[in-house]
Amino acid sequence: MILRVDNLTFSYHSKIVLEEVSFTIHRGECFAVLGVNGAGKSTLLKCINKILIPDGGCVYIENKAVSKMPQIEVAKNIGYVPQRTNVSRMTVFDAVLLGRKPYIKLDVTDKDIQIVKDILKHLSLEKYSLKYIDELSGGEFQKVLIARALAQQPKVLLLDEPTSSLDLKNQIEVLDFIKKIAREKGITVVTIIHDLNLALRFADKFIMMKDNKIYSAGGEEVITEEAIKDVYSVDVKIENIRNKKIVIPI
Amino acid sequence: MQVDIIYKKYIGKKKYVFIMLLLILFILSFIALNLGASKITLIDLIGFFSGINNQDANLIFWRIRFPRILAAIIAGAALSISGCIMQNNLKNPLASPFTLGISNAAAFGANVAIILLDAGSTQSSTKDAVIINNPYIVSVCAFIFSIFATLIVIKLAKLKFFSKEAIVLSGVALGSLFTAATTLIQYFAQDYQVAVAVFWTFGDLGRVSYKEVLIMAVATLISYTYFYVHKWDYNALEASDDIAKSLGVDVEKLRLRSLLLVSFATATSVSFIGVIGFIGLIAPHIMRRIIGSDLRFLMPTSAILGSVLLLLSDTLARTIISPIILPVGVLTSFLGAPLFLYLLIKGEARR
Ligand SMILES: Nc1ncnc2c1ncn2[C@@H]1O[C@H](COP(=O)(O)OP(=O)(O)OP(=O)(O)O)[C@@H](O)[C@H]1O
Ligand SMILES: [Mg+2]
Secondary structure, eight states, X not given: OOEEEEEEEEEETTEEEEEEEEEEEOTTOEEEEEEOTTSSHHHHHHHHTTSSOOSEEEEXXXXXXXXXXXXXXXXXXXXXXXXXXXXXXXXXXXXXXXXGGGGOXXXXXXXXXXXXXXXXXXXXXXXXXXXXXXXXXXHHHHHHHHHHHHHTOOSXXXXXXXXXXXXXXXXXXHHHHHHHHHXXXXXXXXXXXXXXXXXXXXXXXXXXXXXXXXXXXXXXXXXXXXXXHHHHOOOEEEEEETTEEEEEEO | OXXXXXXXXXXXXXXXXXXXXXXXXXXXXXXXXXXXXXXXXXXXXXXXXXXXXXXXXHHXXXXXXXXXXXXXXXXXXXXXXXXXXXXXXXXXXXXXXXXXXXXXXXXXXXXXXXIISOOEXXXXXXXXGEEESOHHHHHHHHHHHHHHHHHHHXXXXXXXXXXXXXXXXXXXXXXXXXXXXXXXXXXTSOXXXXXXXXXXXXXXXXXXXXXXXXXXXXXXXXXXXXXXXXXXXXXXXXXXXXXXXXXXXXXXXXXXXXXXXXXXXXXXXHHHHOBOOSHHHHHHHHHHHHHOSOHHHHHHHHHHHHHHHHHHHHHHHHHTBTTBOOOHHHHHHHXXXXXXXXXXXXXXXXX
């Protein structure tokens, strides 16, 4: 077990957003968090890596309470891609190099540069390396954010709609790449994703959120026509095509 | 070509800019040392090195011009680094070392010393007869009020978890409060006291001797060391608060300490030389255009550019209508305002 979320509660001012959220994730698993807009998914991720401080409950990484770790320790364990962020003026290489921040003492080492170089290559971002990130397309920028989180070499990756701006090819390529290194390096991935079919293709486990709570959690079996009707209020048909579950809205 | 090699080249170029600026500063210091109301140049000093004791040259170089040049270099760097950190921390290109209201608070402190504690006097009606009897009381008062203002701003900002808006707003509010208080005590003061107080407010580098230069240097160095060690935290902050947190930066603590150290360095300079505007705003601004917002390079280059600009202004102030020496604060504002507008308009056009 690598990540355990225990009875997490959070509210903005007095508006409750998370209520007694608990789940456990094992090493190397890919988790998809599903739910309607405003269900509290992004808030959940931010509570996991202490961007927001939860009102109650606790998050554990390898049995260590995150709330007791210094922020830099959290950063060495958890990488994060936000849903949206303002774009500052720095080059792609510098932006990804920033992912090495938790490890940098005073100056970057050749090892840091090497790690960034490799990630840029894997995500086909090499040709942009000296381009400013405020001059990138939405999808290119999103890949830079993912590259930065990977440069962090975390044990857990929190991705908040990492593929929302990517084209079909990039969606598949990027998610496959993330899945591959998750397998190779034993990284656990928690990703918020709205495209159910993409989620089914990528994730091993699913968390469905409804009304600030977890509606259901588990393997592919929790994605049912009834569950989707309950959570999204949409009628769908689920078919098996080539042994893969496909969700078709009707 | 390999990405890492391209990147290292790109970084190398930025280091070049730093070296160039250093060279410019060096040459400028040399020129400044040779210019002045008395027509003494370094040639006269050669006698000093070869053993002939030229008292006048000696005095003018080592007691008047040299400490003044050092003061320009240090104060310029202090203001510019402070501006650089403020602009980064508040993500506001208009932030400066005085955004927290330090200049107004320091001026108020000086007014308190000069008017209420009677630390100033005039001897006759000529121009440079304005004398500050006890410059240390004035400096100490200015410093105390600057730090006091900073602490209030920080206290207020803390209520809002150091949000950028909270810091800027409380700085502005406090600044105008101190200005109002200054006006109030000036209203009840004697004419000569007001004259001395106003004179103090124009930043002027002629007031310092080696001792003050040393204190300013130490304060600046302490702050700069902290900033330089945390350059990557500032770079992360450049991305966004959330990203900085996810990269392990304790954002609130960093802001708190940065504000304190910026205030410390700025207040020290301001207490000794008065308010010198625009350097802390414009030097980081120009440098950001040239070198980008990477604090690794922006901090050192801004520091040197601040020194260059202040030294240049001061040299002009000393020589432009020699033998009268203008207060450099007046000159930086005169030069700074149009330069700033130029940058603003040029920047707009490019977008
Ligand atoms: N900074 C904030 N202050 C106050 N309320 C907030 C804040 N951020 C989010 N909320 C509210 O909290 C609730 C949950 O927001 P959250 O961003 O977690 O939703 P989400 O599940 O990520 O939605 P989406 O799918 O649209 O991204 C929403 O109702 C939102 O209005
Ligand atoms: Mg969201």
